Amino acid sequence: MSPIQNSKGIIIPDQHSAPNVAYTTVIFVSSQTMSKFVSIFFRLKSNTNFADSLRRTSLRNLNVRNLMHNRYSVSFPLLCPHRCSSTTASIQDQTIDFPGGAVEFIPDMRFISESPKARIPCYRVLDDNGQPILGHNFVQISKEVAVKMYTNMVTLRSMDTIFYEAQRQGRISFYVTAIGEEAINVASAAALAVDDVVFPQYREAGVLLWRGFTLQEFANQLFSNKYDNGKGRQMPAHYGSNKHNYFTVASTIATQISHAVGAAYSLKMDKKDACAVTYFGDGGSSEGDFHAALNFAAVTEAPVIFICRNNGWAISTPISDQFRSDGVVAKGQAYGVRSIRVDGNDALAIYSAIQTARQMAVTEERPILIEALTYRVGHHTTSDDSTKYRPANEIEWWRVVRDPVARFRKWIEKNGWWNDTAESELIRNLRQQLLHTIQVAESVEKPSLADAFSDVYDVPPSNLREQEQWLKEIVTKQPQEYPANIYV
Amino acid sequence: MATLFQAPTAFSASNKFHFLSLSERKRQMFVVRSDARMNHLPTTGVHSSLTQRLLTNAVATKADSPTSSKTGHELLLFEALREGLEEEMERDPRVCVMGEDVGHYGGSYKVTKGLAPKFGDLRVLDTPIAENAFTGMGIGAAMTGLRPIVEGMNMGFLLLAFNQISNNCGMLHYTSGGQFKIPIVIRGPGGVGRQLGAEHSQRLESYFQSIPGIQMVACSTPYNAKGLMKAAIRSENPVILFEHVLLYNLKERIPDEEYVLSLEEAEMVRPGEHVTILTYSRMRYHVMQAAKTLVNKGYDPEVIDIRSLKPFDLYTIGNSVKKTHRVLIVEECMRTGGIGASLTAAITENFNDYLDAPIICLSSQDVPTPYAGTLEEWTVVQPAQIVTAVEQLCQ
Numbered sequence: 001m002s003p004i005q006n007s008k009g010i011i012i013p014d015q016h017s018a019p020n021v022a023y024t025t026v027i028f029v030s031s032q033t034m035s036k037f038v039s040i041f042f043r044l045k046s047n048t049n050f051a052d053s054l055r056r057t058s059l060r061n062l063n064v065r066n067l068m069h070n071r072y073s074v075s076f077p078l079l080c081p082h083r084c085s086s087t088t089a090s091i092q093d094q095t096i097d098f099p100g101g102a103v104e105f106i107p108d109m110r111f112i113s114e115s116p117k118a119r120i121p122c123y124r125v126l127d128d129n130g131q132p133i134l135g136h137n138f139v140q141i142s143k144e145v146a147v148k149m150y151t152n153m154v155t156l157r158s159m160d161t162i163f164y165e166a167q168r169q170g171r172i173s174f175y176v177t178a179i180g181e182e183a184i185n186v187a188s189a190a191a192l193a194v195d196d197v198v199f200p201q202y203r204e205a206g207v208l209l210w211r212g213f214t215l216q217e218f219a220n221q222l223f224s225n226k227y228d229n230g231k232g233r234q235m236p237a238h239y240g241s242n243k244h245n246y247f248t249v250a251s252t253i254a255t256q257i258s259h260a261v262g263a264a265y266s267l268k269m270d271k272k273d274a275c276a277v278t279y280f281g282d283g284g285s286s287e288g289d290f291h292a293a294l295n296f297a298a299v300t301e302a303p304v305i306f307i308c309r310n311n312g313w314a315i316s317t318p319i320s321d322q323f324r325s326d327g328v329v330a331k332g333q334a335y336g337v338r339s340i341r342v343d344g345n346d347a348l349a350i351y352s353a354i355q356t357a358r359q360m361a362v363t364e365e366r367p368i369l370i371e372a373l374t375y376r377v378g379h380h381t382t383s384d385d386s387t388k389y390r391p392a393n394e395i396e397w398w399r400v401v402r403d404p405v406a407r408f409r410k411w412i413e414k415n416g417w418w419n420d421t422a423e424s425e426l427i428r429n430l431r432q433q434l435l436h437t438i439q440v441a442e443s444v445e446k447p448s449l450a451d452a453f454s455d456v457y458d459v460p461p462s463n464l465r466e467q468e469q470w471l472k473e474i475v476t477k478q479p480q481e482y483p484a485n486i487y488v
Numbered sequence: 489m490a491t492l493f494q495a496p497t498a499f500s501a502s503n504k505f506h507f508l509s510l511s512e513r514k515r516q517m518f519v520v521r522s523d524a525r526m527n528h529l530p531t532t533g534v535h536s537s538l539t540q541r542l543l544t545n546a547v548a549t550k551a552d553s554p555t556s557s558k559t560g561h562e563l564l565l566f567e568a569l570r571e572g573l574e575e576e577m578e579r580d581p582r583v584c585v586m587g588e589d590v591g592h593y594g595g596s597y598k599v600t601k602g603l604a605p606k607f608g609d610l611r612v613l614d615t616p617i618a619e620n621a622f623t624g625m626g627i628g629a630a631m632t633g634l635r636p637i638v639e640g641m642n643m644g645f646l647l648l649a650f651n652q653i654s655n656n657c658g659m660l661h662y663t664s665g666g667q668f669k670i671p672i673v674i675r676g677p678g679g680v681g682r683q684l685g686a687e688h689s690q691r692l693e694s695y696f697q698s699i700p701g702i703q704m705v706a707c708s709t710p711y712n713a714k715g716l717m718k719a720a721i722r723s724e725n726p727v728i729l730f731e732h733v734l735l736y737n738l739k740e741r742i743p744d745e746e747y748v749l750s751l752e753e754a755e756m757v758r759p760g761e762h763v764t765i766l767t768y769s770r771m772r773y774h775v776m777q778a779a780k781t782l783v784n785k786g787y788d789p790e791v792i793d794i795r796s797l798k799p800f801d802l803y804t805i806g807n808s809v810k811k812t813h814r815v816l817i818v819e820e821c822m823r824t825g826g827i828g829a830s831l832t833a834a835i836t837e838n839f840n841d842y843l844d845a846p847i848i849c850l851s852s853q854d855v856p857t858p859y860a861g862t863l864e865e866w867t868v869v870q871p872a873q874i875v876t877a878v879e880q881l882c883q
Contacts (some may be wrong), residue, residue: 198633230665240664247631248664252655259656265625266632269584269610276628277874292621299616455666456701456722461752461799 003021028455041265120324122345122373123353128402130410138352143417144466146251148411149190149347151426152407153182155208157377159215160378162458163222167236167382172222176237178203182343183404184309186210187249187347188277188372193353196247197263203309204279211244211355215433219441226487231455232447237381254280254287258320261293261367268365275361283314296468297367298336304355306337309344311376316389325395332369344372345404348411375402431454448487449475536724560743566736568710569599572717575746577607580635583721586613586622587639587676591816596641597677597736604786623649623674627656630672635721643678643730644690657726658701674728675719679770679820680868681733686856688865693730693797694826705751706730710740712795715749723751730797732770754801760790763814763878766805766831768794771818771869778874787878797827800834809835813844814881818869823851848877 044232060248094105125138132138141149160177167175178185185206192198198207205218217229221239224232229241230248240248250256259277267274284290285308297304308328312319325331332339338360342353358366375398386395407435412418453460453468460468513794563571577583585600591614594601604612619640626636638647646653653674661669680689693704703725707713715730720727757772758779767775772793779789790808792799809815815835819828830851835847850869858864 032771106815199628228665230663234663237662238732240667242664242667248654248668250660250663250792252651255624255652255656256628258621258652259628259631260635261621262625262628262636263631263632264628265610265613265627268633269634276632288618289621289624291614292618293624295616295618296625300613455662457661457703458669462802463799 007436024138029198039127056325061206071078074468086209098332098354104298114324116326116330119343120329122341123349124346125348125352126346126407126411128407130407130414132411135484138348139355140190141351145190145414146412146415147417148309149186149351150185150405150408150418152190152206154349154423154426155215155409156182156185156209157405158427158434159205159209160206162434162438164378164382166222171438171442174236175222175382176205176380178206178379180375180398180402180404181309181311182206182376183347183350183408184307184344184372188307188340188354190277191351192358193274195272197247197260197267197274197276199247199260199263199276199278200239200249201253201256201280201284201309202249202251203281205237205239205355207279208239208241208244208246211241211246213239213241213244213246216437216440217241217439219434220444223438223441223444224446225441225444226445226447226451227444231451233451234260234273234384254284254289256280257284257287257293258289258296260304261300261302261307262368264297264304265300268301268303273362275305275358277305277307279307281314282308282310282312282319282322282328283317283417284308285331286314286322291331294331294335294337294367294369302367303361303365304367305361307354307368307369308371309374310371311344311374312379313386315380315384316386318390327371327373331370337367339369341370341371341373344374345402345407347408357361374404400480409420445487446485494852514573535794553821553869557771557807559628560741561635562739562741563733564600564736565707565710565713565738565740566597568740568742569634569707570601570713572714572807573600573721574603576718576721577603577611580721582633583635583637584611584613585637585639586615586626588615588617588641589613590639594624595639597731597733599736600639604769604854608661609642618820619645619648620652620818621825623652623716624656625650626672626674627670629661630670630726631660631668636672636675637675637721640674640676642688643676643692645673645685646676646692647690649674653696653702653726658699661699661725669724670726671724672726673717673723673757674726675717675720675731677731677736679730679732679734680852680864682858683859683861684733684857688733689857691821693728694762694821696728697781697827697830701726702798703727703751704730705795705866706732706794706797708732708735708769708772708793710738711742712749712755712793714742715747716751716795718746718748719751722748727751730769734770738809752796754804755793755795756790756804757793758791759791760788762788762798762812763790763816763881764805765789765791765816765818765874765878766794767791767818768797768827769880771795771820774869774871775818778871778878781875782878785875785879787882789878795832800831802834802838805831805835806839809839810842814879815843815847816874816876816881817847817849817851819849819851820868821851822854823849824854826851845881848881850877852872 065177095102125132125136125319127133153237156178160179161170163175164177166172185204186209189207189210194211198204200207207427218239220227221230222236224236230238231277234248235251237251238251240246247256247259257278257280260276263278267276280290294306297306310319310328314322319327327341329339329341340353340357342349344350353370357370363370377395377399393480400475409418409423449472452466453464472488475488476488573585585603587595589596590600591604591609591612600612615625623638623646626638627637642651657670657672678690678692693706696702696704703723705716705720705727707716707729716729720729745776757776765775772791775791779791782789790805791811792808794805817828817831819826821827823829828851832847832849836843852869852874855867857867
């Protein structure tokens with residue numbers, strides 16, 4: 001049986017939950033009445049030392065030792081005359097110094113509710129029709145930036161569609177789409193500086209795209225050919241480019257959050273005008289790394305921006321099964337991190353929030369947590385069929401009605417910066433380009449055998465050299481047993 | 489001379505250990521001279537200048553030579569580690585330390601004592617208790633250009649950092665195609681101590697040995713502790729440096745000149761003819777004690793401190809096996825999946841033709857380390873067992 005909570009937030013235990021205790025009677029009191037009760041009890045004589053010491057000591061400097069000696073306790077059952085001492089001073093004024101600072105004393109036994117009265121509001125600039133909301137404040141962007149943002153969002157969308165198709169045709173083994181999250185990807189990248197180091201999860205290809213990674217480079221990584229930066233060692237969609245300050249994606253969830261804090265610490269030591277940025281999903285916020293990293297970032301005052309793409313799903317786990325807090329933004333304050341909740345499908349809101357956050361992070365040397373609310377329109381990856389755990393009409397609604405790309409398009413068209421002709425031309429070009437990149441990437445050789453053994457260390461040690469030699473001999477002796485395009 | 493000694497508890501004040509005084513003896517602490525005295529540089533040997541020349545160990549002599557020169561300075565192992573750390577931090581401003589209580593507290597074994605006041609709070613960072621997170625933080629910092637040293641208060645705690653060490657530290661250089669390197673050093677005390685309980689007596693080298701991309705070294709004397717610490721910091725690869733809880737107060741005279749040891753080399757402790765005894769870390773001292781008994785019984789054991797746990801120095805080990813044809817491995821790891829198990833496999837694969845007898849591997853049993861002193865002693869290989877094993881091998 002769960003305890004009843006009265007309007008003042010005082011938990012009154014239920015009859016059945018607490019037998020043999022004096023306080024099974026239900027008492028509804030206001031805090032005023034409560035203090036009256038308390039002061040009445042205080043007039044009862046019990047331990048005169050406490051009364052004396054109270055009168056002597058300034059209330060603000062009440063120290064623990066005095067109180068402990070006199071067995072005064074706030075968390076007492078409601079009716080216990082023997083434990084209180086008399087005093088004429090007001091109890092509400094007392095503070096007490098514990099490690100961590102002074103806290104105010106209250107006679108009310110007040111439990112903080114597990115959920116706030118209202119959820120933390122969400123910052124948004126454009127409405128669903130792409131019109132700026134009245135009373136908005138946002139960072140104005142120029143036509144060039146806006147058009148570049150839009151074209152990148154469309155490119156990301158096309159890239160995702162075509163590469164996804166390629167996986168379905170068996171041309172690549174695996175792919176991860178970011179459909180529905182284009183605004184988060186591109187607008188956040190647009191608001192950052194080139195020197196800001198990015199630690200992605202795996203659904204942020206748009207950030208790399210913005211920074212100049214070419215479509216051919218994306219395709220090379222997907223096909224694991226010899227031009228891949230990663231030399232064919234990582235799964236598709238695990239991009240990485242030190243040139244673009246985009247750290248190689250690892251499949252592990254949330255480990256990059258700790259890395260970002262380390263990088264921010266490094267930037268702070270070097271006094272660079274840059275911050276670290278890391279992305280993760282709602283699911284990633286459950287990992288231990290998330291909590292420790294936020295804590296560390298706050299304690300070390302590291303210039304890092306934590307961007308949570310709360311897209312509602314962690315594979316098949318909805319957020320109701322992921323956490324019971326008010327989303328991820330509520331956790332920021334718990335760690336001492338400044339935070340904001342943003343409409344993740346509103347490119348302008350994302351842009352404004354991140355640019356402001358970056359400014360704060362770098363100049364004030366503090367971490368910022370941004371929760372971008374959005375929806376994962378695509379499947380988790382190509383290995384997933386999300387219609388198995390969520391209704392198809394829900395997916396469709398988010399894909400069409402709440403599309404971030406269409407919404408932004410409406411805004412730039414209203415400004416006269418875009419039109420239908422430009423749109424169709426863009427789409428046509430992209431399609432041609434992407435198909436071409438796939439063709440080229442497919443035909444390039446795979447990395448050589450030596451690339452399986454290099455970069456494990458800076459210089460291959462003897463055991464690796466031996467193992468490589470052994471493998472080379474085997475492959476050369478029996479070439480028919482191995483794929484024809486193995487480059488020894 | 490006793491090789492067993494009463495190690496101080498983790499949090500006792502260490503500044504008293506600088507002086508060998510009557511008060512020290514009253515507290516029943518025996519300071520062990522590491523038997524590596526034979527490996528001191530001969531007075532006529534090569535001395536490195538301030539350039540970073542690699543000084544390998546000098547050719548050791550069989551007989552008990554008197555302590556070579558009176559040059560150099562005496563210090564304890566934890567001080568040697570600190571000296572190495574301090575020299576590297578002075579040399580390269582990118583070197584930084586992070587861990588629990590490493591800052592103003594000076595580290596639970598006082599390896600980082602005095603560094604925070606000298607280099608500042610940012611370079612000697614006190615972290616909250618989240619090993620996975622601060623190891624991850626070290627990896628992120630390393631990828632962005634720093635050279636961090638992550639201290640695990642006890643190696644066993646780094647089990648919490650296994651994900652970061654295995655999946656990121658070892659892998660990211662490889663999976664990024666060589667774009668991002670991770671020159672991190674992860675160090676801390678491990679091994680069976682004096683009644684520290686099962687959770688504080690872990691031998692993590694056996695768990696970490698499979699991780700591709702990392703190097704593992706174990707120090708055992710102040711001389712090699714400082715040399716390996718410097719080498720680990722200068723290495724571009726992630727290195728895990730295993731220290732031992734009971735060896736921190738070993739005293740030795742080490743050279744004044746700068747020296748850096750090789751991370752992949754084993755150390756010849758005592759050359760011999762009859763049997764090769766391979767060991768590392770604390771077991772080196774049990775082996776040397778057994779060696780005295782063996783010498784009295786007429787045996788001539790060759791003792792090698794393998795030092796490099798990953799990769800094994802099969803060159804030195806191989807040469808020894810080719811000479812003696814008998815191998816005994818003495819380790820503190822557990823029987824199953826320990827360093828000894830891997831070493832046995834490596835030697836058998838490579839030098840099977842040179843062996844006259846099967847390799848004997850003495851290791852701890854596959855049990856959690858019990859707290860009771862007698863029980864704990866029985867789980868660790870004792871010198872008497874080593875003597876028996878050699879006798880058995882040499883039949």
